[in-house]
Amino acid sequence: MGKSSRRPSTTSTASAVADADVPVVGQREPCPCGSGKKYKACHGRARAVAAPTPTGRTFEGLPGEPDWVALREVVPAATATLTLAPALRRKKSGDQPALNEITVATVLPLAWPAMRRADGRVLVGLQTGGGSGDPSRDVGSAAAAAVAAEPGTPITLTDLPSDGPRLQAVVAPDATMTVTLHEGFDFWVEGADDLDAEVRESLERANSAVIPTARLTGVEAAYWCQIGDRTHLRWVLPQGEDELLDGLARLHATGESSLGDGTRYVGAFRAHGLLVPVWDLPQEWTADDVEGPAAAFAERLAEALAKDEPLTYDERRARAGVVSRQLTLR
Incomplete structure (x- = not known):
């Protein structure tokens, strides 16, 4: 017998409020319907269904x-x-x-x-x-x-x-x-x-609804954040997806994909044509604590990206693991 879906019902008392009766708010604000979810995951999702999913690099050609x-x-x-x-x-x-x-x-x-x-x-x-x-x-x-x-x-x-x-x-x-x-x-x-x-x-x-967030100064587009009792680094990287996945796979295969002791590379999500790798950090780490490890990782990644030989067997296996942990944000 197949397992029943654990996906939350969209017909709960709070979610059943008619879309027309729920004011539009910021995507990460609490939904005004009272469900306790963020608007993006509640009535904002229903309003987004009709729009086609964008493809390609949405912001390509813009500065930064x-x-x-x-x-x-x-x-x-x-x-x-x-x-x-x-x-x-x-x-x-x-x-x-x-x-x-x-x-x-x-x-x-x-x-x-x-x-x-x-x-x-x-x-x-x-x-x-x-x-x-x-x-x-x-x-x-x-x-x-x-x-x-x-x-x-x-x-x-x-x-x-x-x-x-x-x-x-x-x-x-x-x-x-x-x-x-x-x-x-x-x-x-x-x-x-x-x-x-x-x-x-x-x-x-x-x-x-604001969560503590800081932008690193030593590398571009890397953001430390603290969500509840979890601390993360989310880093938007500019390289093409295939090139970046190869580079991450080379590092992952040699155990160099973390940011140091107590950190863990947990995967990457895809957003507007770019990949955003995510790391778990020690809870007590501040943005300053991750500056040095992030700069060192940027150097390792640059070296991995510069290699042009085919991926080894271990690197191909690592790449498959990296790809399996991806998700796409609309």
Whole structure:
């Protein structure tokens, strides 16, 4: 007799709330239906089913591609300010200030795709839904809509065209991606005099869901985080998947895939065309503790990637093990 499924039912009392009655919130906020799950794993999942699964490298060609993936998928609260493409920049006009840059954020109030603040600044959310099936187009369309909007205007999902510009056409090709992590989402209301009650409630929900996270300084797009009593390193790597899997297999076969004593390589997930290896760390380790081991691993990986001879039998077996532990994030 086959085992019964352990997959949680989608018809529980909390989950049975009609989608239309559940407000859209950030993907990692608690679902407003009261199920106790994150929105992404509850009513957000149902809203995402209709969208086709994107293929390829969503953020390829953007400055700091791995950090775009990290802010979209693994970082709770962060921002990065980037220069707009020349065609989208706005000159000062009357009381309207010049607009030469946008700030991308992991999440915005009420999961808005974007907003033009009253002071004229444009904020764009990365962890939002969209109907095109291409997150780069959804986010790029939201950014373009916010740039064209009047100050004080939020951009909602219904405002987004399905054929709008991709991020690669919105961000200047020579822009710099510098990530700033935040302990919460108070940057939403920085400088605001009055705070709408609905925005305040969304802010409180979002702040309650933030997990401690830090970006390493010695390597690119590697993020230490602490979830409950577990400590991890999640590292978005820029290499092509096949090349990277070969490199990881060579290290795994020789016992060099960990980050040192007390650490363990647990696998990798696939997100937007890139791989994100994950390590378990000793619970007491801080981000500073993993800086040295991560830098040493980067050197070992570079040496493994430089090898061009075929994988050995042991390395092929190791590669199969690495592949078997993969999962894909949408």
